[in-house]
Amino acid sequence: MVRLFLNFFMIFVLLLTGCSSRETGSTQNLGKEENPRIVNIINFIRQCEPRIDWITEDVLYETVVEQIEIMKKYEMKGTFLIQYDALIDTRYQELLKSLSPDQFEIGAWWEIPKPLVENSGYVWRGRYPWDWHADVGFSTGYSPGEREKLVDTYMADFKDIFGYYPESVGSWFIDAHSLRYMSEKYGIIASCNCKDQIGTDGYTLWGGYWNQGYFPSVNNAYMPAQNRENQISVPVFRMLGSDPIHQYDNGLGTIVQRVVSLEPVYKRGGGDSLWCEWYFREFINGASMEYAYVQTGQENSFTWQRMSDGFNIQMPLIDSLRDKGKIRVETLAETGKWFMAKYRVTPPTSVTIMNDYSDKDLKTVWFNSRYYRTNFLWENGKMRFRDIHVFNEKMKSDYLSQKGNSSKCDYYTLPVVDGFLWSSDSIIAGMRFKTLSNRSNIDLEGGQPVVDDSNKGKLNIKWPLINSCTYLNIFLDEKRILITMDGDEYKNWFLELSYDNSKEIPLTGIERNKIDYIFKGFGYSILLESGYFDRDSESCINIFPEENQIEIQLSQK
Numbered sequence: 001m002v003r004l005f006l007n008f009f010m011i012f013v014l015l016l017t018g019c020s021s022r023e024t025g026s027t028q029n030l031g032k033e034e035n036p037r038i039v040n041i042i043n044f045i046r047q048c049e050p051r052i053d054w055i056t057e058d059v060l061y062e063t064v065v066e067q068i069e070i071m072k073k074y075e076m077k078g079t080f081l082i083q084y085d086a087l088i089d090t091r092y093q094e095l096l097k098s099l100s101p102d103q104f105e106i107g108a109w110w111e112i113p114k115p116l117v118e119n120s121g122y123v124w125r126g127r128y129p130w131d132w133h134a135d136v137g138f139s140t141g142y143s144p145g146e147r148e149k150l151v152d153t154y155m156a157d158f159k160d161i162f163g164y165y166p167e168s169v170g171s172w173f174i175d176a177h178s179l180r181y182m183s184e185k186y187g188i189i190a191s192c193n194c195k196d197q198i199g200t201d202g203y204t205l206w207g208g209y210w211n212q213g214y215f216p217s218v219n220n221a222y223m224p225a226q227n228r229e230n231q232i233s234v235p236v237f238r239m240l241g242s243d244p245i246h247q248y249d250n251g252l253g254t255i256v257q258r259v260v261s262l263e264p265v266y267k268r269g270g271g272d273s274l275w276c277e278w279y280f281r282e283f284i285n286g287a288s289m290e291y292a293y294v295q296t297g298q299e300n301s302f303t304w305q306r307m308s309d310g311f312n313i314q315m316p317l318i319d320s321l322r323d324k325g326k327i328r329v330e331t332l333a334e335t336g337k338w339f340m341a342k343y344r345v346t347p348p349t350s351v352t353i354m355n356d357y358s359d360k361d362l363k364t365v366w367f368n369s370r371y372y373r374t375n376f377l378w379e380n381g382k383m384r385f386r387d388i389h390v391f392n393e394k395m396k397s398d399y400l401s402q403k404g405n406s407s408k409c410d411y412y413t414l415p416v417v418d419g420f421l422w423s424s425d426s427i428i429a430g431m432r433f434k435t436l437s438n439r440s441n442i443d444l445e446g447g448q449p450v451v452d453d454s455n456k457g458k459l460n461i462k463w464p465l466i467n468s469c470t471y472l473n474i475f476l477d478e479k480r481i482l483i484t485m486d487g488d489e490y491k492n493w494f495l496e497l498s499y500d501n502s503k504e505i506p507l508t509g510i511e512r513n514k515i516d517y518i519f520k521g522f523g524y525s526i527l528l529e530s531g532y533f534d535r536d537s538e539s540c541i542n543i544f545p546e547e548n549q550i551e552i553q554l555s556q557k
Helices: 002-023 057-073 090-097 114-119 144-162 176-186 273-285 304-323 332-342
Strands: 037-045 078-082 104-109 168-170 190-193 197-200 203-206 220-224 236-238 292-296 328-330 349-353 363-368 372-379 382-390 409-412 414-418 430-437 440-443 450-452 459-464 471-476 480-486 493-498 507-511 514-519 522-530 532-537 540-544 549-553
Touching: 037 057, 037 304, 037 332, 057 078, 057 090, 057 304, 078 090, 078 168, 078 332, 090 144, 104 144, 104 332, 114 144, 144 176, 168 332, 176 220, 190 332, 220 409, 236 292, 236 332, 273 292, 273 304, 304 328, 328 332, 363 459, 414 514, 414 522, 507 532, 540 549
Parallel strands: 037 078, 037 292, 037 328, 078 104, 104 168, 168 190, 190 236, 203 409
Antiparallel strands: 197 203, 349 363, 363 372, 372 382, 382 414, 382 430, 430 440, 430 493, 450 459, 459 471, 471 480, 480 549, 493 540, 507 514, 514 522, 522 549, 532 540
16 A cells, blocks of 8 residues: 555656746756766977968977966866977977976977978978968868878987877868878877867868867778778877857857957956856766866967967866866877767767856857767757768768868868758758648747766757747757657647758758768768658758658668
8 A cells, every 4th residue: 555655746846847847948968977087288389370470480499488387387288299399499498308198298280391391301382480371281282192291300300309109180171191101100099189270370170079079080080980900999089179159159140250269368268267167067067978078278379468368277177176076177099089989989078068257148059970970059038959970981081082272271071961061041941840820931949958978979959849848859869860749739740941043052862761862972861760851942951750750860871
Protein backbone atom coordinates (compact mmCIF):
# COMPACT_ATOMS: atom_id res chain seq x y z
CA MET A 1 0.00 0.00 0.00
CA VAL A 2 2.86 2.38 0.84
CA ARG A 3 4.51 1.76 -2.55
CA LEU A 4 1.17 2.30 -4.32
CA PHE A 5 0.63 5.57 -2.42
CA LEU A 6 4.12 6.82 -3.34
CA ASN A 7 3.55 6.02 -7.00
CA PHE A 8 0.27 7.96 -7.03
CA PHE A 9 1.93 10.83 -5.16
CA MET A 10 4.79 11.09 -7.70
CA ILE A 11 2.32 11.06 -10.60
CA PHE A 12 0.34 13.81 -8.89
CA VAL A 13 3.46 15.96 -8.42
CA LEU A 14 4.49 15.49 -12.04
CA LEU A 15 1.05 16.49 -13.27
CA LEU A 16 1.15 19.62 -11.13
CA THR A 17 4.67 20.70 -12.08
CA GLY A 18 5.24 19.28 -15.54
CA CYS A 19 4.12 22.22 -17.70
CA SER A 20 5.57 24.99 -15.52
CA SER A 21 8.97 23.29 -15.19
CA ARG A 22 9.26 23.17 -18.95
CA GLU A 23 9.08 26.94 -19.03
CA THR A 24 12.06 27.37 -16.69
CA GLY A 25 14.53 24.77 -17.89
CA SER A 26 18.21 25.69 -17.83
CA THR A 27 21.44 24.54 -19.34
CA GLN A 28 22.60 21.23 -17.90
CA ASN A 29 26.31 20.92 -17.33
CA LEU A 30 27.23 18.24 -14.85
CA GLY A 31 30.71 19.65 -14.20
CA LYS A 32 32.35 16.28 -14.70
CA GLU A 33 36.08 16.18 -14.04
CA GLU A 34 36.70 14.42 -17.34
CA ASN A 35 35.22 17.44 -19.17
CA PRO A 36 37.90 20.08 -18.51
CA ARG A 37 37.77 23.79 -19.30
CA ILE A 38 41.12 24.50 -20.96
CA VAL A 39 42.68 27.93 -21.40
CA ASN A 40 45.74 28.56 -23.58
CA ILE A 41 47.50 31.92 -23.28
CA ILE A 42 49.20 32.27 -26.65
CA ASN A 43 51.12 35.39 -27.67
CA PHE A 44 52.92 35.58 -30.98
CA ILE A 45 55.88 37.69 -31.90
CA ARG A 46 56.78 39.68 -34.99
CA GLN A 47 59.94 41.77 -35.29
CA CYS A 48 58.48 44.57 -37.41
CA GLU A 49 55.16 46.27 -38.11
CA PRO A 50 55.33 48.26 -41.37
CA ARG A 51 51.71 49.43 -41.31
CA ILE A 52 52.07 51.99 -38.48
CA ASP A 53 55.12 54.23 -38.14
CA TRP A 54 55.11 54.59 -34.35
CA ILE A 55 55.14 50.81 -33.82
CA THR A 56 58.90 50.40 -33.89
CA GLU A 57 61.00 47.30 -33.19
CA ASP A 58 61.56 48.62 -29.66
CA VAL A 59 57.80 49.00 -29.08
CA LEU A 60 57.22 45.43 -30.28
CA TYR A 61 60.00 44.07 -28.07
CA GLU A 62 58.78 45.92 -24.97
CA THR A 63 55.29 44.54 -25.57
CA VAL A 64 56.63 40.99 -25.26
CA VAL A 65 58.55 41.97 -22.12
CA GLU A 66 55.34 43.28 -20.55
CA GLN A 67 53.39 40.17 -21.54
CA ILE A 68 56.01 38.02 -19.85
CA GLU A 69 55.99 40.14 -16.72
CA ILE A 70 52.24 39.99 -16.20
CA MET A 71 52.23 36.22 -16.82
CA LYS A 72 55.02 35.83 -14.26
CA LYS A 73 53.10 37.99 -11.80
CA TYR A 74 50.14 35.61 -11.92
CA GLU A 75 52.30 32.50 -12.46
CA MET A 76 50.49 31.74 -15.71
CA LYS A 77 51.64 29.06 -18.07
CA GLY A 78 51.67 30.16 -21.67
CA THR A 79 53.04 29.85 -25.17
CA PHE A 80 55.03 32.34 -27.21
CA LEU A 81 55.00 31.62 -30.93
CA ILE A 82 57.85 33.38 -32.71
CA GLN A 83 58.03 34.50 -36.32
CA TYR A 84 61.33 33.92 -38.13
CA ASP A 85 62.41 37.59 -38.22
CA ALA A 86 62.10 37.73 -34.42
CA LEU A 87 63.64 34.26 -34.07
CA ILE A 88 66.96 35.44 -35.54
CA ASP A 89 66.96 38.66 -33.48
CA THR A 90 69.42 38.25 -30.58
CA ARG A 91 67.26 40.35 -28.23
CA TYR A 92 64.36 37.92 -28.52
CA GLN A 93 66.71 34.96 -28.30
CA GLU A 94 68.14 36.17 -24.99
CA LEU A 95 64.71 37.10 -23.62
CA LEU A 96 63.04 33.79 -24.46
CA LYS A 97 66.00 31.66 -23.39
CA SER A 98 65.78 33.27 -19.94
CA LEU A 99 62.25 31.93 -19.40
CA SER A 100 61.52 28.84 -17.35
CA PRO A 101 60.44 25.95 -19.59
CA ASP A 102 58.14 24.81 -16.79
CA GLN A 103 56.05 27.95 -17.31
CA PHE A 104 56.67 29.06 -20.88
CA GLU A 105 56.62 27.19 -24.19
CA ILE A 106 58.39 28.60 -27.25
CA GLY A 107 56.90 27.57 -30.57
CA ALA A 108 56.69 28.71 -34.19
CA TRP A 109 54.49 31.44 -35.67
CA TRP A 110 54.08 30.51 -39.31
CA GLU A 111 54.01 33.75 -41.25
CA ILE A 112 56.71 34.16 -43.89
CA PRO A 113 58.94 37.27 -43.61
CA LYS A 114 61.73 38.40 -45.90
CA PRO A 115 64.73 36.85 -44.06
CA LEU A 116 63.12 33.38 -44.04
CA VAL A 117 62.57 33.53 -47.79
CA GLU A 118 66.07 34.82 -48.56
CA ASN A 119 67.79 32.41 -46.16
CA SER A 120 65.95 29.61 -47.94
CA GLY A 121 67.45 30.68 -51.26
CA TYR A 122 64.42 32.43 -52.77
CA VAL A 123 63.67 35.97 -53.92
CA TRP A 124 61.44 38.07 -51.66
CA ARG A 125 58.35 39.36 -53.46
CA GLY A 126 56.86 41.41 -50.63
CA ARG A 127 56.39 45.15 -50.25
CA TYR A 128 57.95 45.22 -46.77
CA PRO A 129 60.24 42.92 -44.71
CA TRP A 130 57.01 41.43 -43.38
CA ASP A 131 54.02 41.62 -45.72
CA TRP A 132 50.56 40.45 -44.59
CA HIS A 133 49.34 39.73 -48.11
CA ALA A 134 48.55 36.02 -48.41
CA ASP A 135 50.60 35.40 -51.56
CA VAL A 136 53.87 36.40 -49.85
CA GLY A 137 53.29 36.42 -46.09
CA PHE A 138 51.79 32.94 -45.76
CA SER A 139 52.80 29.48 -46.90
CA THR A 140 49.86 29.35 -49.32
CA GLY A 141 51.79 31.77 -51.53
CA TYR A 142 54.55 29.22 -52.17
CA SER A 143 54.76 25.92 -54.03
CA PRO A 144 54.81 22.68 -51.99
CA GLY A 145 58.55 22.29 -52.60
CA GLU A 146 59.21 25.87 -51.51
CA ARG A 147 57.11 25.33 -48.39
CA GLU A 148 59.24 22.38 -47.35
CA LYS A 149 62.42 24.40 -47.78
CA LEU A 150 60.98 27.26 -45.74
CA VAL A 151 60.08 24.80 -42.98
CA ASP A 152 63.56 23.25 -43.08
CA THR A 153 65.22 26.65 -42.77
CA TYR A 154 63.04 27.71 -39.87
CA MET A 155 63.43 24.43 -38.00
CA ALA A 156 67.21 24.29 -38.43
CA ASP A 157 67.66 27.80 -37.07
CA PHE A 158 65.17 27.27 -34.24
CA LYS A 159 67.05 24.15 -33.11
CA ASP A 160 70.39 25.88 -33.44
CA ILE A 161 69.13 28.67 -31.17
CA PHE A 162 67.09 26.73 -28.60
CA GLY A 163 68.55 23.24 -28.87
CA TYR A 164 65.29 21.51 -29.81
CA TYR A 165 62.53 21.67 -32.40
CA PRO A 166 59.29 23.48 -31.52
CA GLU A 167 56.31 21.32 -30.59
CA SER A 168 53.64 23.87 -31.56
CA VAL A 169 53.05 25.95 -34.65
CA GLY A 170 50.37 28.57 -35.19
CA SER A 171 49.20 30.91 -37.91
CA TRP A 172 46.02 32.56 -39.15
CA PHE A 173 46.01 29.66 -41.61
CA ILE A 174 48.48 26.88 -42.47
CA ASP A 175 48.15 24.76 -45.59
CA ALA A 176 47.80 20.99 -45.22
CA HIS A 177 51.06 20.19 -47.03
CA SER A 178 53.15 22.33 -44.64
CA LEU A 179 51.39 21.10 -41.51
CA ARG A 180 51.74 17.47 -42.49
CA TYR A 181 55.41 17.99 -43.35
CA MET A 182 56.06 19.65 -39.96
CA SER A 183 54.34 16.78 -38.20
CA GLU A 184 56.05 13.93 -40.02
CA LYS A 185 59.57 15.37 -40.18
CA TYR A 186 59.81 17.56 -37.08
CA GLY A 187 57.26 16.09 -34.66
CA ILE A 188 54.89 19.06 -34.29
CA ILE A 189 52.11 17.97 -31.91
CA ALA A 190 49.82 21.00 -31.74
CA SER A 191 48.69 23.80 -34.01
CA CYS A 192 46.27 26.71 -33.92
CA ASN A 193 44.51 28.79 -36.55
CA CYS A 194 42.21 31.79 -36.72
CA LYS A 195 38.59 31.78 -35.60
CA ASP A 196 35.92 31.81 -38.29
CA GLN A 197 35.87 35.15 -40.07
CA ILE A 198 34.94 36.68 -43.40
CA GLY A 199 37.24 39.18 -45.07
CA THR A 200 39.22 40.37 -42.03
CA ASP A 201 42.65 41.49 -43.30
CA GLY A 202 41.73 39.77 -46.57
CA TYR A 203 41.52 36.30 -44.96
CA THR A 204 38.33 34.24 -44.97
CA LEU A 205 37.95 31.05 -42.94
CA TRP A 206 34.31 30.02 -42.98
CA GLY A 207 32.29 26.98 -42.04
CA GLY A 208 34.91 25.05 -40.05
CA TYR A 209 34.90 23.18 -36.75
CA TRP A 210 33.71 26.22 -34.84
CA ASN A 211 35.71 26.02 -31.60
CA GLN A 212 37.83 23.60 -29.55
CA GLY A 213 40.10 21.40 -31.71
CA TYR A 214 40.02 18.97 -34.63
CA PHE A 215 42.22 16.64 -36.67
CA PRO A 216 42.45 18.15 -40.18
CA SER A 217 42.20 16.34 -43.49
CA VAL A 218 45.40 15.62 -45.40
CA ASN A 219 43.75 17.47 -48.29
CA ASN A 220 42.72 20.60 -46.41
CA ALA A 221 44.01 21.86 -43.06
CA TYR A 222 40.76 23.75 -42.46
CA MET A 223 38.54 20.70 -43.11
CA PRO A 224 38.13 18.11 -40.31
CA ALA A 225 38.87 14.58 -41.46
CA GLN A 226 36.25 11.86 -41.04
CA ASN A 227 38.63 8.90 -40.95
CA ARG A 228 41.88 8.36 -39.12
CA GLU A 229 43.76 7.24 -42.24
CA ASN A 230 42.97 10.56 -43.96
CA GLN A 231 43.81 12.93 -41.13
CA ILE A 232 46.94 14.84 -40.20
CA SER A 233 47.89 13.66 -36.73
CA VAL A 234 48.18 17.19 -35.32
CA PRO A 235 45.18 18.73 -33.54
CA VAL A 236 44.34 22.25 -34.68
CA PHE A 237 42.76 24.54 -32.06
CA ARG A 238 40.65 27.57 -32.96
CA MET A 239 42.05 30.86 -31.72
CA LEU A 240 40.83 34.19 -30.36
CA GLY A 241 37.75 33.31 -28.29
CA SER A 242 35.04 34.36 -30.72
CA ASP A 243 31.81 35.69 -29.19
CA PRO A 244 29.47 32.68 -29.65
CA ILE A 245 26.35 34.84 -29.96
CA HIS A 246 27.27 38.13 -31.57
CA GLN A 247 30.29 37.49 -33.81
CA TYR A 248 28.36 35.53 -36.45
CA ASP A 249 25.87 38.26 -37.42
CA ASN A 250 28.29 41.17 -36.97
CA GLY A 251 28.29 42.86 -40.36
CA LEU A 252 25.28 40.96 -41.67
CA GLY A 253 24.37 42.08 -45.18
CA THR A 254 27.97 43.07 -45.97
CA ILE A 255 30.97 41.10 -47.22
CA VAL A 256 33.14 41.62 -44.12
CA GLN A 257 32.52 40.50 -40.54
CA ARG A 258 33.52 42.75 -37.69
CA VAL A 259 35.37 41.26 -34.72
CA VAL A 260 33.97 40.46 -31.28
CA SER A 261 36.49 38.25 -29.48
CA LEU A 262 38.49 37.62 -26.32
CA GLU A 263 41.55 39.41 -27.74
CA PRO A 264 42.64 41.87 -25.01
CA VAL A 265 42.88 44.78 -27.45
CA TYR A 266 39.14 44.94 -28.21
CA LYS A 267 37.19 47.31 -25.99
CA ARG A 268 33.90 45.59 -26.85
CA GLY A 269 35.28 42.14 -26.11
CA GLY A 270 38.41 41.00 -24.31
CA GLY A 271 39.20 44.54 -23.16
CA ASP A 272 35.89 44.93 -21.31
CA SER A 273 35.62 43.57 -17.77
CA LEU A 274 31.88 42.84 -17.90
CA TRP A 275 32.21 41.03 -21.24
CA CYS A 276 35.13 38.95 -19.95
CA GLU A 277 33.29 37.99 -16.78
CA TRP A 278 30.30 36.96 -18.88
CA TYR A 279 32.44 35.02 -21.34
CA PHE A 280 34.25 32.96 -18.72
CA ARG A 281 31.07 32.38 -16.70
CA GLU A 282 29.39 30.88 -19.77
CA PHE A 283 32.61 29.07 -20.72
CA ILE A 284 32.61 27.28 -17.37
CA ASN A 285 28.87 26.59 -17.06
CA GLY A 286 27.77 25.87 -20.63
CA ALA A 287 27.29 22.31 -21.89
CA SER A 288 30.40 21.44 -23.91
CA MET A 289 30.22 17.63 -24.15
CA GLU A 290 33.88 16.54 -24.15
CA TYR A 291 35.70 19.69 -23.09
CA ALA A 292 35.70 23.47 -23.49
CA TYR A 293 38.63 25.39 -24.95
CA VAL A 294 39.62 29.00 -25.39
CA GLN A 295 42.76 30.86 -26.39
CA THR A 296 43.59 34.29 -25.11
CA GLY A 297 46.67 36.44 -25.64
CA GLN A 298 47.68 38.83 -28.40
CA GLU A 299 50.26 39.40 -31.13
CA ASN A 300 52.79 42.06 -30.21
CA SER A 301 51.82 44.12 -33.29
CA PHE A 302 48.90 45.50 -31.26
CA THR A 303 51.40 46.90 -28.68
CA TRP A 304 51.24 46.91 -24.91
CA GLN A 305 49.80 50.41 -24.91
CA ARG A 306 46.65 49.10 -26.60
CA MET A 307 46.34 45.67 -24.98
CA SER A 308 47.45 46.34 -21.38
CA ASP A 309 43.95 47.11 -20.08
CA GLY A 310 42.66 43.82 -21.45
CA PHE A 311 45.55 41.83 -19.97
CA ASN A 312 45.02 43.48 -16.58
CA ILE A 313 41.35 42.49 -16.73
CA GLN A 314 41.88 38.92 -17.91
CA MET A 315 44.91 37.72 -15.95
CA PRO A 316 43.44 38.15 -12.44
CA LEU A 317 40.14 36.68 -13.64
CA ILE A 318 41.85 33.61 -15.10
CA ASP A 319 44.03 33.37 -11.98
CA SER A 320 40.95 33.30 -9.74
CA LEU A 321 39.19 30.65 -11.83
CA ARG A 322 42.31 28.50 -11.94
CA ASP A 323 42.75 28.72 -8.17
CA LYS A 324 39.15 27.61 -7.71
CA GLY A 325 39.78 24.57 -9.92
CA LYS A 326 37.29 25.69 -12.58
CA ILE A 327 39.78 25.88 -15.48
CA ARG A 328 43.10 24.39 -16.59
CA VAL A 329 45.75 26.82 -17.87
CA GLU A 330 48.16 25.00 -20.18
CA THR A 331 50.65 25.56 -22.92
CA LEU A 332 49.51 24.79 -26.45
CA ALA A 333 51.81 21.75 -26.57
CA GLU A 334 50.38 20.36 -23.32
CA THR A 335 46.86 20.65 -24.71
CA GLY A 336 47.98 18.99 -27.94
CA LYS A 337 49.50 16.06 -26.06
CA TRP A 338 46.35 15.62 -24.00
CA PHE A 339 44.16 15.72 -27.10
CA MET A 340 46.28 13.20 -29.02
CA ALA A 341 46.34 10.81 -26.07
CA LYS A 342 42.58 11.00 -25.54
CA TYR A 343 41.18 11.02 -29.11
CA ARG A 344 41.90 8.96 -32.20
CA VAL A 345 39.52 11.05 -34.34
CA THR A 346 37.89 14.45 -33.83
CA PRO A 347 35.29 14.26 -31.04
CA PRO A 348 31.90 15.96 -31.03
CA THR A 349 31.81 19.07 -28.84
CA SER A 350 29.47 21.96 -28.16
CA VAL A 351 29.45 25.58 -27.03
CA THR A 352 26.34 26.56 -25.08
CA ILE A 353 25.40 30.14 -24.14
CA MET A 354 22.10 30.50 -22.33
CA ASN A 355 22.72 34.01 -20.94
CA ASP A 356 23.41 37.04 -23.11
CA TYR A 357 25.55 39.91 -21.82
CA SER A 358 23.58 42.31 -24.04
CA ASP A 359 19.98 43.41 -23.53
CA LYS A 360 18.89 41.40 -26.59
CA ASP A 361 18.62 38.25 -24.43
CA LEU A 362 19.86 35.94 -27.20
CA LYS A 363 20.85 32.31 -26.64
CA THR A 364 22.92 30.00 -28.80
CA VAL A 365 24.24 26.46 -29.12
CA TRP A 366 27.10 25.41 -31.38
CA PHE A 367 27.56 21.71 -32.14
CA ASN A 368 30.67 20.36 -33.89
CA SER A 369 31.66 16.89 -35.03
CA ARG A 370 34.01 15.45 -37.62
CA TYR A 371 31.04 15.34 -40.04
CA TYR A 372 29.35 18.72 -39.62
CA ARG A 373 28.76 21.80 -37.52
CA THR A 374 25.51 23.54 -36.73
CA ASN A 375 24.36 26.58 -34.78
CA PHE A 376 21.02 27.38 -33.16
CA LEU A 377 19.96 30.90 -32.18
CA TRP A 378 17.05 31.88 -29.92
CA GLU A 379 15.78 35.42 -30.40
CA ASN A 380 12.58 37.00 -29.10
CA GLY A 381 11.17 33.61 -28.17
CA LYS A 382 11.85 32.14 -31.61
CA MET A 383 14.48 29.62 -32.68
CA ARG A 384 16.31 29.00 -35.92
CA PHE A 385 19.18 27.08 -37.40
CA ARG A 386 21.59 29.89 -38.13
CA ASP A 387 24.21 27.65 -39.73
CA ILE A 388 24.89 24.11 -40.97
CA HIS A 389 28.13 23.21 -42.77
CA VAL A 390 29.20 19.67 -43.59
CA PHE A 391 32.76 18.35 -43.77
CA ASN A 392 34.26 16.08 -46.40
CA GLU A 393 37.91 15.03 -46.21
CA LYS A 394 37.97 14.47 -49.98
CA MET A 395 37.50 18.17 -50.75
CA LYS A 396 40.92 19.56 -51.59
CA SER A 397 42.04 23.00 -50.59
CA ASP A 398 42.77 25.45 -53.39
CA TYR A 399 46.33 25.58 -52.03
CA LEU A 400 47.09 21.89 -51.56
CA SER A 401 49.31 21.44 -54.60
CA GLN A 402 49.62 24.94 -56.03
CA LYS A 403 50.40 28.36 -54.67
CA GLY A 404 47.89 31.14 -54.32
CA ASN A 405 48.46 34.24 -56.41
CA SER A 406 46.06 36.59 -54.63
CA SER A 407 46.68 38.94 -51.73
CA LYS A 408 43.62 37.33 -50.15
CA CYS A 409 43.08 33.79 -48.91
CA ASP A 410 39.89 31.71 -48.71
CA TYR A 411 39.19 28.53 -46.77
CA TYR A 412 35.67 27.08 -46.78
CA THR A 413 33.74 23.94 -45.92
CA LEU A 414 30.43 22.86 -47.50
CA PRO A 415 27.36 25.03 -46.74
CA VAL A 416 23.90 23.59 -46.12
CA VAL A 417 22.51 26.62 -44.27
CA ASP A 418 24.56 29.83 -44.21
CA GLY A 419 22.99 32.57 -42.13
CA PHE A 420 25.67 35.11 -43.02
CA LEU A 421 26.61 34.67 -46.67
CA TRP A 422 23.05 33.87 -47.77
CA SER A 423 21.60 36.95 -46.02
CA SER A 424 21.10 40.56 -47.07
CA ASP A 425 19.99 43.75 -45.35
CA SER A 426 16.36 42.76 -45.81
CA ILE A 427 16.46 38.94 -45.63
CA ILE A 428 18.11 36.99 -42.80
CA ALA A 429 18.79 33.49 -44.02
CA GLY A 430 18.20 30.48 -41.81
CA MET A 431 16.07 27.43 -41.17
CA ARG A 432 13.13 28.33 -38.94
CA PHE A 433 10.60 26.30 -36.99
CA LYS A 434 7.12 27.00 -38.30
CA THR A 435 3.56 25.81 -37.94
CA LEU A 436 0.51 26.19 -40.19
CA SER A 437 -2.25 28.12 -38.46
CA ASN A 438 -5.35 29.55 -40.16
CA ARG A 439 -3.71 28.99 -43.55
CA SER A 440 -0.67 31.06 -42.52
CA ASN A 441 2.85 29.96 -41.69
CA ILE A 442 3.82 31.33 -38.30
CA ASP A 443 6.97 30.93 -36.19
CA LEU A 444 6.88 28.55 -33.27
CA GLU A 445 7.56 30.37 -30.01
CA GLY A 446 8.92 28.95 -26.81
CA GLY A 447 10.60 29.46 -23.48
CA GLN A 448 13.98 28.61 -21.96
CA PRO A 449 15.69 25.69 -23.73
CA VAL A 450 17.31 22.89 -21.75
CA VAL A 451 20.61 21.60 -23.12
CA ASP A 452 21.82 18.20 -21.91
CA ASP A 453 25.29 16.78 -22.66
CA SER A 454 25.18 13.95 -20.12
CA ASN A 455 25.12 11.19 -22.77
CA LYS A 456 28.58 10.77 -24.28
CA GLY A 457 28.78 11.83 -27.90
CA LYS A 458 25.25 13.25 -27.92
CA LEU A 459 23.69 16.64 -27.31
CA ASN A 460 19.98 16.94 -26.53
CA ILE A 461 17.99 20.18 -26.63
CA LYS A 462 14.46 20.40 -25.22
CA TRP A 463 12.59 23.57 -26.10
CA PRO A 464 9.25 24.14 -24.32
CA LEU A 465 6.70 25.81 -26.57
CA ILE A 466 4.65 28.59 -25.01
CA ASN A 467 1.12 28.19 -23.71
CA SER A 468 1.30 24.42 -23.91
CA CYS A 469 2.87 21.34 -22.40
CA THR A 470 4.63 20.59 -25.69
CA TYR A 471 8.36 20.16 -26.22
CA LEU A 472 10.35 20.45 -29.41
CA ASN A 473 13.23 17.98 -29.06
CA ILE A 474 16.51 18.13 -30.97
CA PHE A 475 18.92 15.21 -30.71
CA LEU A 476 22.40 15.70 -32.17
CA ASP A 477 25.12 13.13 -32.66
CA GLU A 478 28.17 13.21 -34.87
CA LYS A 479 26.32 12.12 -38.04
CA ARG A 480 22.74 13.36 -37.79
CA ILE A 481 20.14 15.76 -36.42
CA LEU A 482 16.85 14.25 -35.18
CA ILE A 483 13.92 16.57 -34.42
CA THR A 484 10.71 15.41 -32.76
CA MET A 485 7.66 17.01 -31.16
CA ASP A 486 6.13 15.87 -27.87
CA GLY A 487 2.42 16.52 -27.68
CA ASP A 488 -0.41 16.95 -30.17
CA GLU A 489 -0.90 20.72 -30.13
CA TYR A 490 1.40 21.50 -33.09
CA LYS A 491 0.61 18.75 -35.60
CA ASN A 492 1.38 21.02 -38.55
CA TRP A 493 4.96 21.97 -37.64
CA PHE A 494 7.76 22.04 -40.20
CA LEU A 495 11.12 23.66 -41.02
CA GLU A 496 11.43 26.54 -43.47
CA LEU A 497 14.81 27.18 -45.11
CA SER A 498 14.81 30.72 -46.52
CA TYR A 499 17.55 32.85 -48.07
CA ASP A 500 18.21 35.78 -50.39
CA ASN A 501 18.01 34.25 -53.84
CA SER A 502 20.28 36.94 -55.28
CA LYS A 503 23.19 35.40 -53.35
CA GLU A 504 25.27 32.54 -54.70
CA ILE A 505 23.26 29.65 -53.27
CA PRO A 506 24.91 26.30 -54.16
CA LEU A 507 21.63 24.31 -54.39
CA THR A 508 21.41 22.30 -57.61
CA GLY A 509 18.49 19.92 -57.14
CA ILE A 510 15.74 18.84 -54.77
CA GLU A 511 14.09 15.44 -54.47
CA ARG A 512 11.66 14.19 -51.86
CA ASN A 513 14.39 12.93 -49.52
CA LYS A 514 17.51 14.63 -50.86
CA ILE A 515 19.01 18.03 -51.63
CA ASP A 516 22.01 18.27 -53.95
CA TYR A 517 24.63 21.01 -53.76
CA ILE A 518 27.76 22.00 -55.67
CA PHE A 519 30.18 24.37 -53.92
CA LYS A 520 33.50 25.39 -55.47
CA GLY A 521 33.09 22.53 -57.94
CA PHE A 522 32.54 19.90 -55.22
CA GLY A 523 29.25 17.98 -55.23
CA TYR A 524 27.52 16.82 -52.04
CA SER A 525 24.05 15.85 -50.84
CA ILE A 526 21.94 16.01 -47.69
CA LEU A 527 19.57 13.12 -47.03
CA LEU A 528 16.42 12.84 -44.96
CA GLU A 529 15.90 9.55 -43.13
CA SER A 530 12.54 10.91 -41.90
CA GLY A 531 10.60 13.78 -43.41
CA TYR A 532 10.54 15.21 -46.92
CA PHE A 533 11.59 18.33 -48.84
CA ASP A 534 9.21 20.58 -50.72
CA ARG A 535 10.24 23.72 -52.62
CA ASP A 536 7.93 26.57 -51.67
CA SER A 537 9.54 29.22 -53.91
CA GLU A 538 12.87 30.21 -55.44
CA SER A 539 14.03 31.44 -52.05
CA CYS A 540 12.31 29.00 -49.71
CA ILE A 541 12.43 25.23 -49.11
CA ASN A 542 10.26 23.46 -46.55
CA ILE A 543 11.04 20.27 -44.65
CA PHE A 544 7.96 18.46 -43.43
CA PRO A 545 8.02 15.74 -40.74
CA GLU A 546 6.90 12.15 -41.13
CA GLU A 547 5.38 10.49 -38.08
CA ASN A 548 6.13 13.68 -36.18
CA GLN A 549 9.88 13.66 -36.75
CA ILE A 550 12.57 14.94 -39.10
CA GLU A 551 15.91 13.16 -39.30
CA ILE A 552 18.68 14.87 -41.27
CA GLN A 553 21.66 12.72 -42.25
CA LEU A 554 24.82 14.85 -42.47
CA SER A 555 27.62 12.31 -42.92
CA GLN A 556 29.02 12.34 -46.44
CA LYS A 557 29.32 9.00 -48.23
